[in-house]
Amino acid sequence: MTRLLAIESSCDETSVAIVEDGRRIHANVVASQVALHARTGGIVPEVAARAHLRWMIPVLDEACRVAGVDDLRALDGIAVTQGPGLAGSLLVGISMARTLAWETGLPLVPVNHLEGHVYAAWLLDPDEAERPEPVFPLVALVVSGGHTFLVEMTDHLTYRLLGQTVDDAAGEAFDKVGRLLGLPYPGGPSIMAAAAEAVAHDRRFPRAWMGDTGDLSFSGLKTAVRRAVSRELGRDPEHDEPDGSQLPRTVVAEMAWAFQESVVDVLATRTIRAATDRGARCIVMGGGVAANRVLRDRIADGAATLGVPLIVPRPGLCTDNGAMIGAAGHRRFLAGARADESLEARPSWKLAQPAA
Numbered sequence: 001m002t003r004l005l006a007i008e009s010s011c012d013e014t015s016v017a018i019v020e021d022g023r024r025i026h027a028n029v030v031a032s033q034v035a036l037h038a039r040t041g042g043i044v045p046e047v048a049a050r051a052h053l054r055w056m057i058p059v060l061d062e063a064c065r066v067a068g069v070d071d072l073r074a075l076d077g078i079a080v081t082q083g084p085g086l087a088g089s090l091l092v093g094i095s096m097a098r099t100l101a102w103e104t105g106l107p108l109v110p111v112n113h114l115e116g117h118v119y120a121a122w123l124l125d126p127d128e129a130e131r132p133e134p135v136f137p138l139v140a141l142v143v144s145g146g147h148t149f150l151v152e153m154t155d156h157l158t159y160r161l162l163g164q165t166v167d168d169a170a171g172e173a174f175d176k177v178g179r180l181l182g183l184p185y186p187g188g189p190s191i192m193a194a195a196a197e198a199v200a201h202d203r204r205f206p207r208a209w210m211g212d213t214g215d216l217s218f219s220g221l222k223t224a225v226r227r228a229v230s231r232e233l234g235r236d237p238e239h240d241e242p243d244g245s246q247l248p249r250t251v252v253a254e255m256a257w258a259f260q261e262s263v264v265d266v267l268a269t270r271t272i273r274a275a276t277d278r279g280a281r282c283i284v285m286g287g288g289v290a291a292n293r294v295l296r297d298r299i300a301d302g303a304a305t306l307g308v309p310l311i312v313p314r315p316g317l318c319t320d321n322g323a324m325i326g327a328a329g330h331r332r333f334l335a336g337a338r339a340d341e342s343l344e345a346r347p348s349w350k351l352a353q354p355a356a
C-alpha cells in the first residue's frame with residue numbers, strides 16, 4: 001500500500017489530497033478562487049498566485065487533519081502538478097512540494113495536470129464501495145477550461161492523441177459565452193443552469209465537424225452566439241460587442257440551451273465515434289466541463305448503445321482537485337518518476353503528441 005500527498009495549484013483552485021494506491025481518497029481539500037475571480041469575470045494570474053500563497057498551508061493542514069496524518073513521513077511520496085498551467089500558480093505548489101520533500105526525505109513525483117484529469121476516473125471516495133478500474137484500450141475525453149482533446153490509452157501512462165481543439169477549449173467557450181450572455185463567472189455552471197430554464201428549444205447554433213480530421217473547434221460557435229445576441233438587441237451583428245445582460249431572461253435561457261446543445265452534440269458524437277473506431281472497451285471523461293450533466297447524459301447514452309462502460313468522476317472530481325494528482329501520481333510513482341529540488345514548472349507541458 002502506498003499513500004501519496006498530492007498538491008495541485010495550476011489554475012484557480014488550491015488543493016491538497018492524500019490518496020492511497022491511486023484510488024482511495026483519504027482527504028481532498030479544495031480552496032476555490034471562484035468568488036475572487038468573479039469580480040474581474042476571469043482569472044488574473046497575479047491574483048491567482050497570491051491566493052495560492054495565502055491558502056496553501058491552511059489547505060495542507062486541513063488535508064492532514066481530515067486524513068488523520070500527524071507526520072508526513074508516514075506517507076510514501078509527494079506528487080505535485082508540474083504543468084500545464086499558470087507559471088506563478090504552479091510555482092506555489094511546486095515550492096511547497098519541494099520544501100516538504102526536502103524536510104521529510106520523501107520522493108517527489110512530478111505530475112501532468114491533464115493526466116490527473118484522466119486518472120480522476122480511477123478515484124474512490126472514502127466510503128465508496130470497491131468498483132472495477134477502467135480497462136484498456138480506452139478512449140478518454142478531457143474537457144477543461146484550458147484544454148480539450150480525445151486520447152486513446154492502450155495501457156497506463158500511454159496516450160495517442162485522436163483529436164484536439166484548434167482554437168478555444170470547451171470550458172473557455174462556456175466561459176466566454178457566459179460573459180456574452182451576461183451570466184455570472186464561471187460560464188459553465190451558469191450556462192447549464194440557464195439552459196435548464198429554457199422553454200422553447202428551437203434555436204440552433206452551428207456545429208464545427210472539421211471533416212474527418214478528428215479536430216475540434218469552438219470559436220465559430222462563440223462568434224455565432226455573439227451575432228445572435230447583437231441581432232436580438234437590434235445592434236450591428238458585424239461590429240458590435242453586445243451586452244447580453246440587456247436580454248430578456250427567456251432569450252438568455254434559449255441561447256444558453258442552444259449553445260450547450262451544440263457543444264454537447266459535437267463532443268458526444270466525436271467521443272462515441274472515436275470509441276467505435278478504436279474498439280475501446282471503456283470510455284472515461286474528465287475536466288471541468290465533464291461536470292456538465294447534459295454532456296454526461298449524452299455520452300452515457302452513446303456508450304450504452306455501444307455496450308461500453310462510461311466512467312465519469314463525480315462533478316467535484318471533474319473540476320481541478322488534488323486527488324486526481326494523487327491518482328496519476330501513483331502511476332508515475334510506480335513507474336519510477338522522481339524529481340529533485342531543482343523541479344521547475346512546465347506551463348505548456350503537453351500530455352500527448354499527434355500520432356506521426
Ligand code: KG4
Pocket residue numbers: 011143144145146147170171172174175186187188189192287288289290291292293318319320
Ligand atoms: O478542469 P477545470 O476545473 O480547470 C482547468 O483545468 O481548466 O475546468 C474549468 C472549466 C471552466 O471553463 C468552467 O466553466 C467549466 O470547466 N465547467 C463547466 C461546468 N462546470 C465547470 N462547463 C460546463 N458545465 C459545467 N457544469
Ligand code: ZN
Pocket residue numbers: 113117144145287288319320
Ligand atoms: Zn484542470
